[in-house]
Amino acid sequence: xxxxxxxxxxxxxxxxxxxxxxxxxxxxxxxxxxxxxxxxxxxxxxxxxxxxxxxxxxxxxxxxxxxxxxxxxxxxxxxxxxxxxxxxxxxxxxxxxxxxxxxxxxxxxxxxxxxxxxxxxxxxxxxxxxxxxxxxxxxxxxxxxxxxxxxxxxxxxxxxxxxxxxxxxxxxxxxxxxxxxxxxxxxxxxxxxxxxxxxxxxxxxxxxxxxxxxxxxxxxxxxxxxxxxxxxxxxxxxxxxxxxxxxxxxxxxxxxxx
Amino acid sequence: xxxxxxxxxxxxxxxxxxxxxxxxxxxxxxxxxxxxxxxxxxxxxxxxxxxxxxxxxxxxxxxxxxxxxxxxxxxxxxxxxxxxxxxxxxxxxxxxxxxxxxxxxxxxxxxxxxxxxxxxxxxxxxxxxxxxxxxxxxxxxxxxxxxxxxxxxxxxxxxxxxxxxxxxxxxxxxxxxxxxxxxxxxxxxxxxxxxxxxxxxxxxxxxxxxxxxxxxxxxxxxxxxxxxxxxxxxxxxxxxxxxxxxxxxxxxxxxxxxxxxxxxxxxxxxxxxxxxxxxxxxxxxxxxxxxxxxxxxxxxxxxxxxxxxxxxxxxxxxxxxxxxxxxxxxxxxxxxxxxxxxxxxxxxxxxxxxxxxxxxxxxxxxxxxxxxxxxxxxxxxxxxxxxxxxxxxxxxxxxxxxxxxxxxxxxxxxxxxxxxxxxxxxx
Numbered sequence: 001x002x003x004x005x006x007x008x009x010x011x012x013x014x015x016x017x018x019x020x021x022x023x024x025x026x027x028x029x030x031x032x033x034x035x036x037x038x039x040x041x042x043x044x045x046x047x048x049x050x051x052x053x054x055x056x057x058x059x060x061x062x063x064x065x066x067x068x069x070x071x072x073x074x075x076x077x078x079x080x081x082x083x084x085x086x087x088x089x090x091x092x093x094x095x096x097x098x099x100x101x102x103x104x105x106x107x108x109x110x111x112x113x114x115x116x117x118x119x120x121x122x123x124x125x126x127x128x129x130x131x132x133x134x135x136x137x138x139x140x141x142x143x144x145x146x147x148x149x150x151x152x153x154x155x156x157x158x159x160x161x162x163x164x165x166x167x168x169x170x171x172x173x174x175x176x177x178x179x180x181x182x183x184x185x186x187x188x189x190x191x192x193x194x195x196x197x198x199x200x201x202x203x204x205x206x207x208x209x210x211x212x213x214x215x216x217x218x219x220x221x222x223x224x225x226x227x228x229x230x231x232x233x234x235x236x237x238x239x240x241x242x243x244x245x246x247x248x249x250x251x252x253x254x255x256x257x258x
Numbered sequence: 259x260x261x262x263x264x265x266x267x268x269x270x271x272x273x274x275x276x277x278x279x280x281x282x283x284x285x286x287x288x289x290x291x292x293x294x295x296x297x298x299x300x301x302x303x304x305x306x307x308x309x310x311x312x313x314x315x316x317x318x319x320x321x322x323x324x325x326x327x328x329x330x331x332x333x334x335x336x337x338x339x340x341x342x343x344x345x346x347x348x349x350x351x352x353x354x355x356x357x358x359x360x361x362x363x364x365x366x367x368x369x370x371x372x373x374x375x376x377x378x379x380x381x382x383x384x385x386x387x388x389x390x391x392x393x394x395x396x397x398x399x400x401x402x403x404x405x406x407x408x409x410x411x412x413x414x415x416x417x418x419x420x421x422x423x424x425x426x427x428x429x430x431x432x433x434x435x436x437x438x439x440x441x442x443x444x445x446x447x448x449x450x451x452x453x454x455x456x457x458x459x460x461x462x463x464x465x466x467x468x469x470x471x472x473x474x475x476x477x478x479x480x481x482x483x484x485x486x487x488x489x490x491x492x493x494x495x496x497x498x499x500x501x502x503x504x505x506x507x508x509x510x511x512x513x514x515x516x517x518x519x520x521x522x523x524x525x526x527x528x529x530x531x532x533x534x535x536x537x538x539x540x541x542x543x544x545x546x547x548x549x550x551x552x553x554x555x556x557x558x559x560x561x562x563x564x565x566x567x568x569x570x571x572x573x574x575x576x577x578x579x580x581x582x583x584x585x586x587x588x589x590x591x592x593x594x595x596x597x598x599x600x601x602x603x604x605x606x607x608x609x610x611x612x613x614x615x616x617x618x619x620x621x622x623x624x625x626x627x628x629x630x631x632x633x634x635x636x637x638x639x640x641x642x643x644x645x646x647x648x649x650x651x652x653x654x655x656x657x658x659x660x661x662x663x664x665x666x667x668x669x670x671x672x673x674x675x676x677x678x679x680x681x682x683x684x685x
């Protein structure tokens with residue numbers, strides 16, 4: 001690939017670093033990636049980071065301290081395009097599964113034995129998606145993201161084309177793989193409402209979808225909910241399962257269910 | 259004269275951490291290794307969940323140690339619910355664990371730590387001098403990823419290994435492909451040890467410490483057991499893990515710290531090799547005898563040497579494991595015999611001993627406690643910061659910041675792990 005003058009920064013907020021690690025795991029493309037654009041800042045991979053005006057800022061993780069709110073806004077102010085990678089950045093991730101249900105301060109107390117307080121001049125808060133604080137141009141869903149999906153979107157971006165946002169459920173990929181339907185067999189599979197891109201990784205291994213890419217745009221939560229009720233699952237366990245990875249998006253969609 | 263050594267964001271580690279060391283003359287007044295990753299309160303999220311949901315959630319604590327978290331959770335839940343898995347399941351789990359060691363160690367040695375030894379900002383900056391080695395390291399890392407993705411269904415957070423077995427076992431063709439690639443990379447495992455042993459490591463902060471690791475019941479070198487061994491000669495059941503880890507909350511970090519009998523201790527590759535290295539056989543055993551020295555007990559920078567020995571050990575384990583797995587028939591999935599129980603599971607993550615503890619009621623998680631290796635190492639890392647600051651040679655030419663970073667990075671810290679945070683109090 002031809003070298004460009006584009007400046008890129010990759011930043012990690014609260015999460016497991018699995019999305020940035022997926023980029024590092026792209027062994028065949030990694031050295032190309034690091035040389036075809038100017039990677040100004042990538043704390044996980046290098047020391048000589050420069051915080052400057054960026055063409056593309058890639059953001060992983062949810063926002064869960066006041067310092068991170070300041071930092072994400074500071075990055076956005078000097079970046080032309082913002083790409084959110086992973087369900088934590090997109091919807092808050094697992095640490096955002098109880099969004100809207102309250103009780104965060106009590107849970108904090110259980111863990112630390114004291115109410116939330118500043119650490120390193122930074123006040124903790126319940127995890128939120130980056131889009132709650134800055135304008136996000138593109139979302140690459142996943143937990144973690146898929147390497148090929150990321151590289152496709154990234155390649156389009158650096159060539160001045162708009163990335164396409166796929167909007168299909170895992171079921172489509174599951175059918176492409178010729179798998180037997182786990183939902184039909186009675187499992188609480190969330191493939192019907194979950195964004196595709198993983199290649200139906202789990203159902204292909206006989207493991208029902210946990211919904212880890214979050215709900216896709218046209219997810220019919222209501223139909224999935226009633227289907228699982230019919231199969232004998234309890235209302236609470238269905239909602240919990242949808243919330244595990246769906247964060248703010250699941251909380252919004254679940255409002256349809258009284 | 260007052261001096262401040264500060265690293266706001268430590269690069270080339272997993273997660274967000276900072277270092278602060280303050281001196282007044284030769285006297286160290288402040289030492290802090292700060293976990294600045296935002297809190298996630300993960301254990302509070304698993305309460306009320308099914309074991310399968312718990313396993314899916316807790317592996318998300320960390321992308322690098324994902325399979326170790328999964329494995330520790332599975333072991334704890336299976337002990338709690340009375341599940342015993344057959345040999346093929348056990349061996350396939352060992353295989354995935356070896357894959358994680360190969361992946362994590364090759365990443366840490368070549369991409370995170372080696373640039374320190376050569377005073378370079380990143381592995382890309384090593385390409386001119388060590389192009390062939392970096393390429394081979396990428397291939398080795400890719401093999402680790404291949405093993406993990408083959409067994410677990412994808413590279414990170416694969417859901418295939420679960421309580422009671424696997425959704426699907428890897429095929430013979432997949433396993434043979436792993437074996438072939440491994441056999442081709444074993445010589446690079448040896449070369450890595452030779453390359454690393456050519457570097458001179460600084461010694462001015464050397465000091466004995468206490469090491470802890472799991473102690474495999476078969477008397478061999480390994481990464482999984484239900485008992486612990488400490489370098490003071492003590493042995494403990496993993497059910498007594500709290501008597502070793504003693505977590506405490508500190509003001510400067512979102513990660514808790516651990517002390518054993520009031521003293522810092524270390525876990526990880528160097529702990530394991532110091533404690534169990536004599537048990538190594540094959541090429542790993544031969545190289546261990548060749549390069550091991552008493553300095554390994556005093557200096558955390560030898561951790562990457564220990565990782566190189568373990569990387570070779572893990573590579574050598576893979577071909578015979580593949581042969582044994584292929585010879586066995588796929589077993590049935592094992593279901594729980596009860597829906598209540600309480601137990602601990604421990605495995606060695608690449609960066610040290612990882613404990614998961616659960617109490618279950620009505621088939622749901624009622625209580626969870628997870629102790630990560632980096633949380634156990636924090637205090638010892640700070641102790642070495644202090645030693646390095648106090649004993650900084652007069653007229654030291656290097657950057658004092660760089661030596662602190664090098665010490666922290668040598669531990670291969672995982673700050674997301676350490677900041678998963680913790681503890682549902684017992685009533």
